Amino acid sequence: xxxxxxxxxxxxxxxxxxxxxxxxxxxxxxxxxxxxxxxxxxxxxxxxxxxxxxxxxxxxxxxxxxxxxxxxxxxxxxxxxxxxxxxxxxxxxxxxxxxxxxxxxxxxxxxxxxxxxxxxxxxxxxxxxxxxxxxxxxxxxxxxxxxxxxxxxxxxxxxxxxxxxxxxxxxxxxxxxxxxxxxxxxxxxxxxxxxxxxxxxxxxxxxx
Numbered sequence: 001x002x003x004x005x006x007x008x009x010x011x012x013x014x015x016x017x018x019x020x021x022x023x024x025x026x027x028x029x030x031x032x033x034x035x036x037x038x039x040x041x042x043x044x045x046x047x048x049x050x051x052x053x054x055x056x057x058x059x060x061x062x063x064x065x066x067x068x069x070x071x072x073x074x075x076x077x078x079x080x081x082x083x084x085x086x087x088x089x090x091x092x093x094x095x096x097x098x099x100x101x102x103x104x105x106x107x108x109x110x111x112x113x114x115x116x117x118x119x120x121x122x123x124x125x126x127x128x129x130x131x132x133x134x135x136x137x138x139x140x141x142x143x144x145x146x147x148x149x150x151x152x153x154x155x156x157x158x159x160x161x162x163x164x165x166x167x168x169x170x171x172x173x174x175x176x177x178x179x180x181x182x183x184x185x186x187x188x189x190x191x192x193x194x195x196x197x198x199x200x201x202x203x204x205x206x207x208x
Contacts, residue, residue: 125171125172125174125175126170126171126174126175128167128170128171128174128197128202129202131170131174131199132199132202132203133199133202133203133206133208135192135193135199137191137192138191138199138200139191139193139197139198139199139200140189140191141191142189142190142191143179143190143191143192144179144180144182144187144190144191144192145190146182146185146187146188146189146190155184155185156185156186156188159184159185159186160186160194160195160196163195166194166195166196166197166198167197169186169194169195169197170193170194170195170197172184172194173186173187173194173195173197178192178194179192179193182194
């Protein structure tokens, strides 16, 4: 008892005052503002407004949840879909209405006929897709002889860095006489694929 009398009181964190202010806003009762705060503008919801909306209000001012409460109105007049309710749909739809809807959908069904593929405009260079599908070897498998001295001194890295992508390097490689010839030294291992270009994605697209 002596210790409890000497203990310093725990300061109020303001939670009780905030809770009382919130209840006052819901019920329309005014509360005195906390020390150092200005009185807020009156935007409380009155008990009559809550009752008009079908919400029961307890005697102490809180809102009481009850299955008998009326369903809240939807703002803006937008209705909530009940398509996931079997009972609602069964009461609204019939076998005849379902058959009519299916007939309407069948009438609107259209079959799009295939058309010819567009022609390539002008000369776009070697076809790397065709080359990938007809290549006799895989990436990294030497198939063509290369002059080993032509791959020294960082020539491969420098020349490959001048292309924007491996696809562009492969097209230029084929246009310059590849895969038999490699004047720029961008296929040092002799597999026929320049700057690390890989035909595997094209082969996978056709199941090979």
